Amino acid sequence: MRELSGKVAVVTGAGGGIGRALALGLAAEGMTLMLADVDPSALAETASLVEGVKTLTEVTDVSDPVAVEHLADRTFGELGAVHVLCNNAGVFQGGRIWTREPEDFAWLLGVNLWGVLHGIRAFVPRMIDQDTEGHIVNTVSVAGLFAAPVAGGYSVSKYAAFAASQSLAQDLAMAGSRLRVTALCPGGVRTGINRSERVRPENLRTAGRTEDETASREIIDGLLERGIDPAEVARVAVEAIREERFLVFTHPGYAEGLREQTEALLSGALPRFPVHE
Template identity: 60%
Template sequence: MHELNGRVAVVTGAGSGIGRALALRLADEGMDLALGDVQREALAETGELAGTRGVRVVSRVVDVGEEHEVEAFAEQVYADLGAVHLLCNNAGVFMGGRVWTRPAADFEWALRVNLWGLLHGARAFVPRMLDQGHEGHIVNTCSVAGLFVGPGSAPYTVSKWAAFAATLSLAQELAMQNAKIRVSALCPGGVTTRIHESERVRPAGLRSEPGDDSIFMNEMIRATVENGIPPEEVAGQVVDAVRAGRFLVLTHPAYAGGLPEQAEALVAGRLPGMPDFEWRG
């Protein structure tokens, strides 16, 4: 999808980080915006910043883990803006810890946002986008953790591998239909966001007591984030991928070399190692 000016983009998790950077870059490209986030004040701030670019902006507080909220968001977007050409399912949270030590609530929360958020977004918007008959694009924010598994972040990693599988399935299914909609799996590594502060948006009913493992991994993620690339750089990569129709978007060049290494280990029946580049951001 080469032409963005005058078209409509949806961005979830738009209140901060990659979501805000995406919203502002797409506004600079001349796209009207539909912005969703669970954080009301942060969402309003992004909307105000985007509005200064001279585009139409629709904002709605949305918990992407709730299907009815995402469906209501889609209804509002089509009522107010008339179409959607670019869907960025970007909302995400981080939860660290081991498989056997973290409670079910940690896995439920991570899956609720990181996986079900994508699924709810696809189910609410893709049928409408197909009915439009126009070319379009979907960008799902997965993670480099959806490609490489590292110890100590089981809730997050499980949810992001599932998100990558959902994205690949969606892309293949749309291709089989000869749809005019392309799909990208955005797999960021270290980016200067607040993902290490995800607890600030955790629902009260899914809270848990922190453990040594989750505290340790949160500190590791904080260090990775501090040494990461700016979210504006990621937003630029996304725009390039949309225009090129690229499926896999790796934010750090070093990640590409890890894919064949992992494949070789799996073909040989070996347990893949943790790529050391991941600790370097």
């Protein structure tokens, strides 16, 4: 999909971090925007930063299929089409997999996996019916390819999001669709995902932070502090749309890590988690 100017893009999780960077990057390409986030004030702040293109906003909890369907209805109703869909909303919680409560998995899977699935179901059939070029970008994370220690629930949700992305791409190819898919797999990025608890629903909150969760929080805090600018993630995402690339890393070290992991698995060994470079 070479030409983006004058087309329509939808970005979930647009209130900050990678979502905000995607919104600004796509606006710079001349795309009309529908921005969604569960946080109304953060969403409004992102919209205020966009210049030169028509921008709509919709407060949306992507874990709610009715809310995502409403987002799609409004987008197609008011903007007439969708050419780029960025299923970007995501949340993080650390901790060993055996210490996570059912509510933890429900929250992580609700946003990180079901948010992608709801976006696919609400938007993709209508995008197919447009019979135009189009692209779906799912923000997966390298944790969707490399199961990270002390982040079991997050890794489970992101592995599933990667599988959903690959299945979508295969289904579209088999159907002869003009739509393409990118599984965007960032490493450390300077975002606020380590503060995801601020948007956690009350009914999915647990009693308190476990010791291993606190340790994981310290690790992720350091990783994000040393991370790349979200604008760089948006740049590679736009490039992937133009080049119709499926798998996209933000750190070159992960490509070698994927080769090492494959070799380790084929030999029956436990892969190491790669260090990003």
